Amino acid sequence: MKKIIIALFLIMFPYTCHASMVTWVDNTLTKYRQGGEDGISGNSSISLTMAKNEITSYQILVYAASEDLTNVDVTLSNLTNGSNTITDLYVYKQMYLDLRVNDVIGTTGDWEDQGSNIWRKNIGTQPYVWSGTPSSNYSVNVGFYKNGTTDAHYTKGSNTATPSTDYQWYYDGTYLFVYATSNPASYYTRIIAPNRMSRVEYIKNSGFMPDALIPKVDRFYGETRNVFPMPVQSGKVQGIWVDVGTASATPAGIYTGTATLTADGKTPQVLSISVVVKDFALDSTSAFQSTYMLNEAKITYGHGYGSYEGTTGSAYSTELTKQYVKMMLYNKLSTALGNSKFIATSTLMPWNSSTQTLMVSSWEPWLSIYQDSLDGTLITSGPMSGAKSSQLYIPIGWPLDYALRSDISNADKEAATLQYHQAFYDYAQTRGWDPFNKLIIPVIDEPNTSTYLTWRGVYQNKVSVALEEGREISKLNTGGAGPFKRAMVNSVRNSSMETFDNYGFFDAYMGSFSCASWDTGANCTSAIYPSTYPDRTNLWGYYSCMTNGCSTVGDKNYTGEPDLSADGDALYNRFPGINWYLYQNNGTIYWDTSWDNMPSGGTGGDPYYSIWGFGSNGDGHLIYPGVINDTGRTTLGTHTPLIGGTHDIPIESIRLKQLRDAVQDWEYCKKAEALAGRPAVLAVIAGAFTDPTEGRAFFHPNMDKNNFLLVRNQLDALIENNGATDFTAPTTPANLSVQ
Numbered sequence: 001m002k003k004i005i006i007a008l009f010l011i012m013f014p015y016t017c018h019a020s021m022v023t024w025v026d027n028t029l030t031k032y033r034q035g036g037e038d039g040i041s042g043n044s045s046i047s048l049t050m051a052k053n054e055i056t057s058y059q060i061l062v063y064a065a066s067e068d069l070t071n072v073d074v075t076l077s078n079l080t081n082g083s084n085t086i087t088d089l090y091v092y093k094q095m096y097l098d099l100r101v102n103d104v105i106g107t108t109g110d111w112e113d114q115g116s117n118i119w120r121k122n123i124g125t126q127p128y129v130w131s132g133t134p135s136s137n138y139s140v141n142v143g144f145y146k147n148g149t150t151d152a153h154y155t156k157g158s159n160t161a162t163p164s165t166d167y168q169w170y171y172d173g174t175y176l177f178v179y180a181t182s183n184p185a186s187y188y189t190r191i192i193a194p195n196r197m198s199r200v201e202y203i204k205n206s207g208f209m210p211d212a213l214i215p216k217v218d219r220f221y222g223e224t225r226n227v228f229p230m231p232v233q234s235g236k237v238q239g240i241w242v243d244v245g246t247a248s249a250t251p252a253g254i255y256t257g258t259a260t261l262t263a264d265g266k267t268p269q270v271l272s273i274s275v276v277v278k279d280f281a282l283d284s285t286s287a288f289q290s291t292y293m294l295n296e297a298k299i300t301y302g303h304g305y306g307s308y309e310g311t312t313g314s315a316y317s318t319e320l321t322k323q324y325v326k327m328m329l330y331n332k333l334s335t336a337l338g339n340s341k342f343i344a345t346s347t348l349m350p351w352n353s354s355t356q357t358l359m360v361s362s363w364e365p366w367l368s369i370y371q372d373s374l375d376g377t378l379i380t381s382g383p384m385s386g387a388k389s390s391q392l393y394i395p396i397g398w399p400l401d402y403a404l405r406s407d408i409s410n411a412d413k414e415a416a417t418l419q420y421h422q423a424f425y426d427y428a429q430t431r432g433w434d435p436f437n438k439l440i441i442p443v444i445d446e447p448n449t450s451t452y453l454t455w456r457g458v459y460q461n462k463v464s465v466a467l468e469e470g471r472e473i474s475k476l477n478t479g480g481a482g483p484f485k486r487a488m489v490n491s492v493r494n495s496s497m498e499t500f501d502n503y504g505f506f507d508a509y510m511g512s513f514s515c516a517s518w519d520t521g522a523n524c525t526s527a528i529y530p531s532t533y534p535d536r537t538n539l540w541g542y543y544s545c546m547t548n549g550c551s552t553v554g555d556k557n558y559t560g561e562p563d564l565s566a567d568g569d570a571l572y573n574r575f576p577g578i579n580w581y582l583y584q585n586n587g588t589i590y591w592d593t594s595w596d597n598m599p600s601g602g603t604g605g606d607p608y609y610s611i612w613g614f615g616s617n618g619d620g621h622l623i624y625p626g627v628i629n630d631t632g633r634t635t636l637g638t639h640t641p642l643i644g645g646t647h648d649i650p651i652e653s654i655r656l657k658q659l660r661d662a663v664q665d666w667e668y669c670k671k672a673e674a675l676a677g678r679p680a681v682l683a684v685i686a687g688a689f690t691d692p693t694e695g696r697a698f699f700h701p702n703m704d705k706n707n708f709l710l711v712r713n714q715l716d717a718l719i720e721n722n723g724a725t726d727f728t729a730p731t732t733p734a735n736l737s738v739q
Contacts (some may be wrong), residue, residue, distance in 0.1 A: 009184045013574050020234070021266045022063040024633070025259070025273075028241075029705045031654065033059055034096045034208035036237050039134040040065070049716070052281035053248040054382050054664065055330065059094075060240040060259055060271065064232040070264040071229035074216075074240055074566045079255035079275050082492070085188075086255050086275060088245030088382050092213035093227040094238070094654070095608065095624075095641070099567045099617060103205040104176060105454055108185040109540045118162060119184050122173045122479075123193060142169050142176075143200070152200055157469075174488035196635045198548040198565035198616035210606065211653045212624040213241050216643065218649050219330065220323045224642035227627075232263075241654070244275060245383035250280035278720075279670075282378070284387040286332045287589030288580070288666050289540070290395050291427035291440065292487075292622075294328075295594060302597025302607060302625035302640075303648050304633025310685060313365035322369050324623065330386045331652070331660035334373075336393030336440075338592065343421065344399030351400075351408050351416055358400075358419040363427065366395045374433050391587070392438040394424055396468065399454060404524040410457035418472055436481040443469040444486045488540075488589070508553050541580050543621040560699045564612060564655050566618040571708055573658035575701050577665030577686050578711075580687075581681070582697060595620030597637075606637035622659075625650035633658055665712075672715055675723025684718065687711045 026043030032038045040063045051058045060073055066091040077085040103122045111119045144167045152168040161170045163179040170177040171193070197203055213228045232238040240257070249412040259271040296310030300317050310317050321337070328335045342677035343349075343366055350359050372378040376388040400408055401415045408416050421441060428435035447462035455465045466489055476484040544550070547563035562575035580588065596613060599605040611621045626649035627633070629642055643649075673681045688711045691700035700706070 002270055004636050020066040020449070021069055021263055021269065022065055022262070023060065023261045023269045023271065025058060025060050025271045025434060027589050027709075028059055028654075028657070029570050029574065029708065031065055031210055031484060031593070032059070032237050033205070034236050034238070036063065036235065037207050038237075040237060042401055045274070045440075047274040048244065049276040049278065050244070050246060052246050052252070053284060053383060053385075054252050054282050055088075055135040055243055055245040055660065056200055057241060057661075059244050060261070061233055062235055062238045062240070064234045064238075064261075066234060068234050069266070071234040072232050072238065072261065072263045075260045076242065076273075077257040077260075079244070079252040079257040079273065081251070081255045081277075084245060084251045084253065085256070085472070086244065086250060086277075087258075088243075088247070090243040090245075091216040091228070092243075092652075093216070093230060094210035094241055094301060095209050095212035095214060096208040097611065097617070098609070099197065099205065099207060099209045101192045101203055102196060103190050105185055105188060105191045106184045106505075111184050113183075114177070116162070117181050118177055119180055120161075120177045122174055123171075123176045123186070124174065135193035142171075143203070143330070144188050145188065145190035145192075146188060152241050153720070154200060158709055159380075160200045171305060171653050182436075185422075186408055192434050196612050196617070197567050198618075199559065200610070201288075201559045202567045205567050205569070209567055209613050210239050211611075211618070211655065213530075213654060214626065215649075218416075218645070218650050220326065221645070221647045223645035223647060227641075229263075229684075240656070243657075246277055247385065248281050252277050252279055266632070269477065274530065275739075282667055284384045285376075285390055285666060285668065287390075287465070287586070288332070288663050289390040290333045290589070290663075291391060291587075292328060292333050292590045293323060293334050293592050293690060294324050294335050295592060296599045297336040298592070298594040299324060299625070301635050302594055302604065303627055303639070304625075304630065304640075306635050307598065318365045318368050320650075322378075322647055323647075325369060325373050325389075327623070327650045327652060329379055329389070330384055331656055332384075332661065332663040334389040334391055337369065337395060343395055344404065346405065346407050348387075349400075349420065351405070351412070353409070353412060356415055358416050358423070359456065360420070360423040363395065363424075371431070374431070378511075389439050390438075392435060393440045393442075394421065394431050397442045401457035406638070414472060420727075421473065423716070425478070434486065436478050437485055437486075440486050440488050441473050443473075449710065462494050490705065540589055541576065541583065541585040542589050544591065545616050545723070548616045550616075550619075560701065561615070562698075562701060564618060564622070564659070565616045566653070566655060569702065569703065570658060571703055571705060573655045574662055574665070574708075575688075576659070577662030577670070578685055578701075579698055580662070580666045580696070582685060583589040590620075590622075592620035594711040597625060606639050609639040609640065618655060622653050622656045624653065626651040662672055668715060669717065672718040672723070676718045677723070680718060680723070681715070684714045685711060685715070 022041055024044060025046045026042050027046070030038055042061065046058050048056055048058060060074060062069070074091055076089045077092065079089070095103055099161040105123060106121060108401040114120055115580055141156055144153045144155070144243055155167045155169070158168055158170050161172060161177045163169055163177060166172060168179045176193055177182050178191065184191065184326065192203065197206065202702040215225055216228045217224050230238070233253050243562060253275065255275045257273050259273055261269045261271070295308035296317055298310070298337045299321060300310035303320065305316070315677050325335050343363065348360070348362050351357070352359070370389070373389045373391065377384045379385055379387050397416060400420055423713060425435045425439060430438060444462050444534055447466040449461045449463050451462045452459055453462065453465070470487045473487045474483055474485070478484050498571045543562070545566050548565060562579060564573055574587070596611040597605055606623055611618045615619075625640060626643055627636065627640055627647050669681050669685065688702055689697040689700050691697060
């Protein structure tokens, strides 16, 4: 179990300060906003505990107290234990998103009485693209508060400038119109316009929030980028993220080193770093399976070369996407391509209608992107060496059913599609990729009986389509291995606040989808409970925008759900791992990772400026484009930084690092279970929730960071004591542990 020991000797070892430069070190459970809202000082030392073959992180903070700082830089020594060293150390500059909310309440003199209890105020042009059109007014919420911070109402706008009840509003691009029976400055206590925070509770996180992490030296090509040294403006906090990695062969022991901060005209400041390496290792390929979607068109668009480049299979697109795959393996996650229809063209896969035969001539460029990750040769040294994708996701599930293949008649599409799936299964078998246990074929997304589409010439509801697809998948010839069952279906969304949202799972018994109620249009989310889904070996968790309402700008009813929003607390981003273990999930899916690279997401394809979409900051966006220069780039976001070097790279987010840690939380739970049994682990992690009952725990995490650290410390004790439960468990926040 990895630990960060919280220093309790602040009198002896205070933060390091010299005139206007203040530096300190901390764990990763706080997102330090740039304005200093989360503290401007801390500890000068930190201790981490980790396994062999693991990556963990800490952060260094620099505060410019009274003047601008120039040429701020950090140098890490190797971590040493006698002649043994840890050299896998990577430094990142934290980049900030403007996630401020705007309270426009003003004073009574700011509001003009328009009659009929309608008032208006000139609020000018607002952040993001809030144009004042009816469609724009419906894409954001305005928050109205009465009685201080209680009685909050978040409402979408009307399409006329004549609101008629409390909390109604309209914005025309200059003026905000609201309803109030007296001057709004006294009628309301706050008017947040617009609110683009993912949930009401995140209003407290208003400010410049860190998310993207640009490396000093990248992990992919070993190239020095241009983000260090850097300036820090007076009154601002600048975060620096540090990854520490151990290899499988790293000897156990205590390793020590330093991080030295320098700036023009300032005395170098030295922070002490200690790492305790335990005498056990994590697997490079996690037993926790995952499918995080990569879309080549969105990737190349974000890198400035347009979406078409990502569909051509060019050398640039193939190499870049391959690095995205590698980056995800370093973060213990596996991926799938979401834009591979081009491999199923009539040129690469011609259909002979006379012989009813589909000929497959190539799996490129999918093959060049993925074969190394499936063979375990993409990462060849250091942490995660030999890591393989935990699953094999078919390049595209049903390509021959799309208009792309109009040359295949509707009557022939079942035979053609089955041959396509069979050809991929057989090819994977020849490569040793274990398709019977790893191949995933998804059926139609979020089936329900109220949504219809034309499929193979027949207008029918999505449940019928999903069932038909599932029955076809079961016809695959597995060479005697047994019935092929690895069809994946994503459950319909549920508006209930006390059941899981948007959980995806594999069907263990094809045809029923483990939820017979789908045939009546009922929700399937109850399938996560033991009484209706006793066999959870194929149950995957899915965190989506539903944890904050999906385009509703989540109201107070969503408070308490862990989610992946950039404006969410770090612990919310980290909490999925504990939930995955509690609910016996053995995998997770995610629908996209670069959504806001494109104009259809966020605000015009400018992800370093805004990753707003679907009512949250960052849904479908975990990776930023790392761009070396702007030469020949026609679709580059205005705020995309140019990082130098000779190769474009993917840029990780803090949320992606938290997901890595969440997977490792799950892995540690499983290690403890193997030693002490599941009841002992459940008894420990129950302390991570304010209500640990299975039906409610998901919505009731204990958000006290010290408590989370304490739970992790107790879980670590189970492993260190080889599963014995008669040890004295930690009960106070001393020597707290976290990765």
